[in-house]
Amino acid sequence: MEISGFTKMAAVVARPIKHSLSPFIHNAAFSKTQTDGVYLAWDVAKEDLPDMIANIKKLDMYGINLSMPYKQEAMPYMDELTEEARVIGAINTVALIDGKLIGHNTDGIGFFKALDAHHFSMKNQELTILGGGGAAIAIIAQAALLQAKAIHVFARHSQSYEPLKARLELLSALTKVPIDLTALYHPENNQNQQKDARNQQQTKKEEGLKQLLQDKINASCLLVNATSVGMEEKQLPLSENIKLHPQMLVVDVIYKVLETPFLKWAKNQNVTALNGLGMLLYQAAESFEMWTGKKMPVEEIKNELKMKIEKS
Numbered sequence: 001m002e003i004s005g006f007t008k009m010a011a012v013v014a015r016p017i018k019h020s021l022s023p024f025i026h027n028a029a030f031s032k033t034q035t036d037g038v039y040l041a042w043d044v045a046k047e048d049l050p051d052m053i054a055n056i057k058k059l060d061m062y063g064i065n066l067s068m069p070y071k072q073e074a075m076p077y078m079d080e081l082t083e084e085a086r087v088i089g090a091i092n093t094v095a096l097i098d099g100k101l102i103g104h105n106t107d108g109i110g111f112f113k114a115l116d117a118h119h120f121s122m123k124n125q126e127l128t129i130l131g132g133g134g135a136a137i138a139i140i141a142q143a144a145l146l147q148a149k150a151i152h153v154f155a156r157h158s159q160s161y162e163p164l165k166a167r168l169e170l171l172s173a174l175t176k177v178p179i180d181l182t183a184l185y186h187p188e189n190n191q192n193q194q195k196d197a198r199n200q201q202q203t204k205k206e207e208g209l210k211q212l213l214q215d216k217i218n219a220s221c222l223l224v225n226a227t228s229v230g231m232e233e234k235q236l237p238l239s240e241n242i243k244l245h246p247q248m249l250v251v252d253v254i255y256k257v258l259e260t261p262f263l264k265w266a267k268n269q270n271v272t273a274l275n276g277l278g279m280l281l282y283q284a285a286e287s288f289e290m291w292t293g294k295k296m297p298v299e300e301i302k303n304e305l306k307m308k309i310e311k312s
Helices: 022-032 046-058 083-088 107-113 134-145 161-175 200-219 261-267 277-292 298-311
Strands: 008-014 037-043 063-066 093-097 100-104 126-130 150-155 179-183 222-225 249-252 272-274
Touching: 008 022, 022 037, 022 277, 022 298, 046 063, 046 093, 046 100, 063 277, 083 100, 083 107, 083 134, 083 161, 093 277, 100 277, 107 134, 107 277, 126 134, 126 200, 134 150, 134 161, 150 161, 150 200, 161 179, 179 200, 249 261, 261 272, 277 298
Parallel strands: 008 037, 008 063, 126 150, 126 222, 150 179, 222 249, 249 272
Antiparallel strands: 063 093, 093 100
């Protein structure tokens, strides 16, 4: 597509953002749908965010995507928020519609749309998810909106643990879906300690946490890794002794490594295991449709994106 006087802009705004795959995805979509648009990546300083958002109207843009650290910072500047945005408490998409800035969060929607090909339904089913960051919250909130039976969250006991607990309690109250939080025992926590030197009480606690995780997984139809473990290292975010039942669907939200150790571990137990490419593409597809009214050719772009990641 040639850039013309009629070309409309969209962009992803964050800091840092230069290595984002979003320009590749959206520019491919503009081209394949014959849409006169262009998509850029803008590294914006915090103090410039209000002006950047104001420019969406001034420049008559399609809108923007937002990544860290601006998914919450941008919310006060919206004219309206979608239900998903209100429940999740963050936005990743801004669309200019009828002169209004609409703040939306497509992360959770994108995650579950990627599972449609596997005929998956979250309704009246249980979910076990590892991690409590932004991606995890979006998935948890969307699962609750899809009327999950229960959601079991396991996260590292760090400084963010108590704030996460409060946030999940609020989510549960808003959606009326039971959401429980448990400390995630990481098998690498004590890798430099000899087993016989461990405090017996601590060892007993760790075994109890592992058994609880196993029990929750046994009751769930979906297991999600929303931690960054496996992005660069060969570790697992849970004990390799955890067993998966045959009907389990396993997803790792990591997409820059097409097959993480977590996915290899799951596939060795003969269950369906998916990487985060589907979530990345379908959340982008939701943004694209809000902006243009057109469906993104996701599967076609997915094959091209895979080749790009494999070459990098």
